[in-house]
Amino acid sequence: MRTAILYSEKLREYDLGHVLSGDRYGAFMKVFREKLGDHPAFQVVEPPTATHQDLMMVHQEEYIRRVERCESRDPDTPLNPGVIRSTKLMAGAGKLAGELVHSGKYQKAAVIGGGVQHAGRHYEKGFGVFSDVGLCGENLMQNYGVEKILILDFDAHAGDGIYQIFAKDPRVLFISLHQDTRTLYPGPSYQNPMGEGEGLGYSLNIPLPPRTGDEAYGYVLDHLISPLAREFQPEIILMVDGSDPHFIDRITQMGVTLQGLYMIGARVRQIAREVTEGRVVSFNGSGYDPRGILFPLGWLASICGLAGIEISLEEPYPLPPDLHSDKGLERTRKIVEEIRKKYAPYWKCLADS
Numbered sequence: 001m002r003t004a005i006l007y008s009e010k011l012r013e014y015d016l017g018h019v020l021s022g023d024r025y026g027a028f029m030k031v032f033r034e035k036l037g038d039h040p041a042f043q044v045v046e047p048p049t050a051t052h053q054d055l056m057m058v059h060q061e062e063y064i065r066r067v068e069r070c071e072s073r074d075p076d077t078p079l080n081p082g083v084i085r086s087t088k089l090m091a092g093a094g095k096l097a098g099e100l101v102h103s104g105k106y107q108k109a110a111v112i113g114g115g116v117q118h119a120g121r122h123y124e125k126g127f128g129v130f131s132d133v134g135l136c137g138e139n140l141m142q143n144y145g146v147e148k149i150l151i152l153d154f155d156a157h158a159g160d161g162i163y164q165i166f167a168k169d170p171r172v173l174f175i176s177l178h179q180d181t182r183t184l185y186p187g188p189s190y191q192n193p194m195g196e197g198e199g200l201g202y203s204l205n206i207p208l209p210p211r212t213g214d215e216a217y218g219y220v221l222d223h224l225i226s227p228l229a230r231e232f233q234p235e236i237i238l239m240v241d242g243s244d245p246h247f248i249d250r251i252t253q254m255g256v257t258l259q260g261l262y263m264i265g266a267r268v269r270q271i272a273r274e275v276t277e278g279r280v281v282s283f284n285g286s287g288y289d290p291r292g293i294l295f296p297l298g299w300l301a302s303i304c305g306l307a308g309i310e311i312s313l314e315e316p317y318p319l320p321p322d323l324h325s326d327k328g329l330e331r332t333r334k335i336v337e338e339i340r341k342k343y344a345p346y347w348k349c350l351a352d353s
């Protein structure tokens with residue numbers, strides 16, 4: 001079954017004048033077409049702009065109005081009319097992607113440029129304004145009767161905004177693998193919270209040490225994510241992937257390779273086959289490479305892994321010597337053990353072993 005690629009040329013307006021430049025999305029589509037041509041497994045779909053009513057499913061009215069006046073309170077996230085138009089477009093893409101997959105029209109959908117991680121219900125933060133992941137999930141729950149959603153966030157940064165949006169909601173299991181926030185944005189004030197109120201136990205934050213590589217990610221997928229997905233039985237998986245856990249990324253320090261990004265997509269595909277009849281929406285937006293080479297390949301690796309399409313992926317940069325073995329693996333095993341103990345009261349699969 002086909003995968004929808006949600007992409008619009010208008011996304012170029014999502015240009016914050018720093019590492020997040022507006023030419024990223026077109027650059028991805030160029031590589032996508034070079035490598036895959038008109039592959040029958042994929043279909044490009046033009047997303048709609050989210051309406052005020054749509055945004056209200058996630059965000060507070062006062063906040064939406066402030067954004068529309070271009071009043072930014074976060075220096076990383078400057079606002080102008082173009083940025084606002086494009087962030088509404090991205091939110092609209094998240095909403096439509098969920099609908100396309102839920103209806104069965106497509107088994108999977110990839111939102112190009114998406115994966116807003118740090119913006120919350122009433123604030124912009126860390127390059128994000130309106131939450132595409134939040135709108136995708138809220139729309140499915142409010143309008144389509146979906147009762148269980150699994151969010152897997154593989155971005156190197158902790159998804160503190162996605163956490164804020166769903167922290168109290170036990171219908172959403174949020175699992176974030178990220179570089180330890182004592183060493184990376186959003187910083188140590190984000191202390192790997194477990195959820196709040198009825199949502200307690202439904203947020204798992206897994207902090208990994210810098211330079212953690214492919215093997216360790218595979219270990220977390222096998223020992224935490226797969227058993228939790230089987231127990232939770234979500235109807236759909238929302239996956240934040242992108243390229244910034246890659247070792248060349250200029251603003252993070254993780255150790256994943258292109259093959260690793262493909263592997264993560266492929267393992268999520270397996271999990272989805274088992275528990276959601278294959279339904280996954282992926283959001284592909286991160287990756288900051290001085291030469292602009294890595295992130296299109298990273299998004300492609302992840303999307304092809306998820307769609308089950310074989311592709312030759314030559315690493316564009318040599319593997320640094322310190323990554324020839326995954327030094328983060330041993331530490332990751334210990335972290336997984338700690339998480340199992342911490343969450344054993346909430347999850348049978350974690351209490352059993």
Ligand SMILES: [Zn+2]
Pocket residue numbers: 155156157244286287
């Ligand atoms: Zn990131």
